[in-house]
Amino acid sequence: MKFQFQSLADLVAMSGHGPYVWACYGIGLLVVAYLLITPVRQKSKFIRQLRRQYAHQAAANGRVDSAP
Amino acid sequence: MNWQWFHRLGSPRWFYQKTSVLLPWLTFFTLAILLVGSVWGLAFAPADFKQGNSYRIIFLHVPAAFLSLAGYYVMAIAGAVGLIWRMKLAFVVMRSAAVIGAALTFLALISGAIWGKPTWGSWWVWDARITSMLVLFFLYLGVIALQEAYQSETTANNTSAILTLVGTVNIPIIYKSVDWWFTLHQPATLKLTQASTIHPSMLYPLLTMVVGFYLFYALALILYTRAEILKRECRTKWVAELCGVDVNNKISRA
Numbered sequence: 001m002k003f004q005f006q007s008l009a010d011l012v013a014m015s016g017h018g019p020y021v022w023a024c025y026g027i028g029l030l031v032v033a034y035l036l037i038t039p040v041r042q043k044s045k046f047i048r049q050l051r052r053q054y055a056h057q058a059a060a061n062g063r064v065d066s067a068p
Numbered sequence: 069m070n071w072q073w074f075h076r077l078g079s080p081r082w083f084y085q086k087t088s089v090l091l092p093w094l095t096f097f098t099l100a101i102l103l104v105g106s107v108w109g110l111a112f113a114p115a116d117f118k119q120g121n122s123y124r125i126i127f128l129h130v131p132a133a134f135l136s137l138a139g140y141y142v143m144a145i146a147g148a149v150g151l152i153w154r155m156k157l158a159f160v161v162m163r164s165a166a167v168i169g170a171a172l173t174f175l176a177l178i179s180g181a182i183w184g185k186p187t188w189g190s191w192w193v194w195d196a197r198i199t200s201m202l203v204l205f206f207l208y209l210g211v212i213a214l215q216e217a218y219q220s221e222t223t224a225n226n227t228s229a230i231l232t233l234v235g236t237v238n239i240p241i242i243y244k245s246v247d248w249w250f251t252l253h254q255p256a257t258l259k260l261t262q263a264s265t266i267h268p269s270m271l272y273p274l275l276t277m278v279v280g281f282y283l284f285y286a287l288a289l290i291l292y293t294r295a296e297i298l299k300r301e302c303r304t305k306w307v308a309e310l311c312g313v314d315v316n317n318k319i320s321r322a
Contacts, residue, residue: 014121024179039291
């Protein structure tokens, strides 16, 4: 197994096919990143939301407790 | 036979807790294998004698296409399990599989189009394989859209599960399309029952990418399912504890 290109510039150019190949891998990277980041962000956003909600509830309960 | 494991599998809480342990490992191996496979395919596999370097798209295109089909089975089986056993978790998995499947089918179609330009001289042809893949893409989108179309969650789940099952008919058509019709698309490169029509120096990076994509699919499915589980179980004690809320304390104060 050996490196198939003369130089890095040669790897980028891929004897004229560079734009096609790199465009595919670029889109592939975007799709993979999107599918991993979206659910993680959804989850952390939801946990933040839920925490706020609980804090709000606790505060409301606290007011009831301190009322005469 | 002991069916306890099957019922436990249907428990969202059990699923969430088990996958928490698995996730760091799965993430590490998935990304490592995808990186190794991409570098191998892009820089170290020899160029194709007919297509030159453009063929390197195969290392992305074929695994994406594989998983868009395998993912349809996952979605269809999850839908069937949900319909038959009324399992909570199954519909969640079905919905997650629809989003991931749509994204991977999109990737297979677009990488195929970009590959087609230097190889066939055209971005798009209405060829049997490509058209049936486009139908697959619309089926995935249909399942996502149906989920949003109903107010009642039960109706939404049932309807999209039925659409999923009916759409299964498309899968063998996609597989066989390159044999049944005269087509521009090349026949299958990897075969289970016969020797593959590809040299080992290209086969190994391709298999690496296929394994990487299977792991990636599992990872994405688990992540989406976990996010969805939290939303559905937001009123339960274990989710509250997960958010760092001391439920007992809250109850005693209230």
